[in-house]
Amino acid sequence: MIYISPDSVAERFMRYVQIDxxxxxxxxxxxxxxxxxxxxxxxxxxxxxMGITRSMTDDYGYVYATIPANxxxxxxxxxxxxxxxxTAPDCSGYEVKPIxxxxxxxxxxxxxxxxxxxxxxxxxxxxxxxxxxxxxxASGLTLLGADDKxxxxxxxxxxxxxxxxxxxxxxxxKLLFTPDEEVGKGTAKINMEQLGAQFGxxxxxxxxGSLEDETFSADGATLIIEGVIVHPGYAKNKLxxxxxxxxxxxxxxxxxxxxxxxxxxxxxxxxPVSVSGIAERxxxxxxxxDFTDEALELHHxxxxxxxxxxxxxxxGARMEYKSAEQYRNMKKILDRHPQVVAxxxxxxxxxxxxxxxxxxxxxxxxxxxxxxxxxxxxxxTGMQNIHSKLEWIGTxxxxxxxxxxxxxxxxxxxxx
Ligand SMILES: [Zn+2]
Numbered sequence: 001m002i003y004i005s006p007d008s009v010a011e012r013f014m015r016y017v018q019i020d021x022x023x024x025x026x027x028x029x030x031x032x033x034x035x036x037x038x039x040x041x042x043x044x045x046x047x048x049x050m051g052i053t054r055s056m057t058d059d060y061g062y063v064y065a066t067i068p069a070n071x072x073x074x075x076x077x078x079x080x081x082x083x084x085x086x087t088a089p090d091c092s093g094y095e096v097k098p099i100x101x102x103x104x105x106x107x108x109x110x111x112x113x114x115x116x117x118x119x120x121x122x123x124x125x126x127x128x129x130x131x132x133x134x135x136x137x138a139s140g141l142t143l144l145g146a147d148d149k150x151x152x153x154x155x156x157x158x159x160x161x162x163x164x165x166x167x168x169x170x171x172x173x174k175l176l177f178t179p180d181e182e183v184g185k186g187t188a189k190i191n192m193e194q195l196g197a198q199f200g201x202x203x204x205x206x207x208x209g210s211l212e213d214e215t216f217s218a219d220g221a222t223l224i225i226e227g228v229i230v231h232p233g234y235a236k237n238k239l240x241x242x243x244x245x246x247x248x249x250x251x252x253x254x255x256x257x258x259x260x261x262x263x264x265x266x267x268x269x270x271x272p273v274s275v276s277g278i279a280e281r282x283x284x285x286x287x288x289x290d291f292t293d294e295a296l297e298l299h300h301x302x303x304x305x306x307x308x309x310x311x312x313x314x315x316g317a318r319m320e321y322k323s324a325e326q327y328r329n330m331k332k333i334l335d336r337h338p339q340v341v342a343x344x345x346x347x348x349x350x351x352x353x354x355x356x357x358x359x360x361x362x363x364x365x366x367x368x369x370x371x372x373x374x375x376x377x378x379x380x381t382g383m384q385n386i387h388s389k390l391e392w393i394g395t396x397x398x399x400x401x402x403x404x405x406x407x408x409x410x411x412x413x414x415x416x
Pocket of ligand 1: 084147148181204
């Protein structure tokens with residue numbers, strides 16, 4: 001019988017969230033903030049205390065650990081479970097005071113340190129699925145840090161389960177905790193050889209049962225506009241101001257579609273993120289997002305044509321269009337290894353949940369890991385309202401995430 005106690009995982013989680021691990025997008029060091037290592041070192045010590053002697057933490061703040069195989073089968077792949085230790089820079093992570101509402105009663109939850117922060121079931125209906133069960137919130141001044149300390153806690157609790165249940169057969173299990181995921185650098189200093197896994201799962205998702213095997217594919221695009229520069233006192237009918245051309249290009253972008261603010265679900269978009277320049281020369285930087293390479297290519301074509309039409313209205317002005325790959329939809333890789341997602345679905349069902357397949361309108365460490373040779377979908381932990389003071393999580397969801405990890409390891413062993 002595979003059972004993880006919600007109270008045990010909650011106690012663990014509440015310890016981890018009290019450690020400030022906010023990452024910093026402005027920093028150029030690795031990790032971007034030294035304090036992330038406070039949690040990494042604690043995890044390392046706890047792994048050692050559990051008897052997981054093959055564990056280490058490095059100068060970049062990564063934690064690597066191996067739970068040895070206990071099966072007689074020799075062909076079970078090494079499977080990795082991964083979570084990030086940092087919290088988002090969007091909201092303070094200093095002196096987080098987690099509050100366990102042990103038997104949630106279905107009422108509004110007023111956060112005591114700032115009573116204007118109220119968690120309401122009519123706004124967050126998922127709360128009602130946790131009636132009479134544990135809900136953890138912050139106290140009103142900070143985020144909670146369920147993103148992604150719930151993933152960290154679920155993996156650590158599953159590790160403890162394995163160490164105390166040698167009768168549960170599994171192959172080699174790899175644990176990985178990363179810094180700087182929230183600032184897009186979670187895989188920057190990862191040592192894939194040290195990790196030594198063939199397949200992976202990040203625990204960094206929302207509602208119980210959710211499984212994300214698809215992310216955006218992402219490109220950047222730069223439009224360079226060259227004007228015609230002449231002394232302004234003698235410029236009549238000659239000068240072409242690149243800044244005005246850039247303004248006209250931005251104005252020509254459609255208003256009711258093709259933007260982050262007008263799309264959802266599986267729709268892609270183009271989004272100008274910065275403009276720079278002088279009268280002579282201007283640049284507009286865009287991000288381009290969709291789920292397939294073909295769709296990305298269509299967005300580039302459309303943007304290039306739209307820009308060319310506008311620039312043509314300014315005789316003498318010239319333009320150049322450049323695109324650059326940022327990251328790719330993990331589904332392309334996962335489709336080559338269908339068992340990775342199929343086993344996760346089976347594990348979620350064995351944990352007693354309904355599978356909710358979802359796609360992420362963004363990138364994850366898993367999308368980068370998938371292209372680094374570690375096919376890596378994303379599994380739920382239960383986190384809600386992330387990156388905000390109203391962040392919360394149900395303790396039962398975290399326990400179910402830990403159970404899913406155990407089931408997954410068993411399923412990989414059974415099918416090898
Ligand atoms: Zn996360």
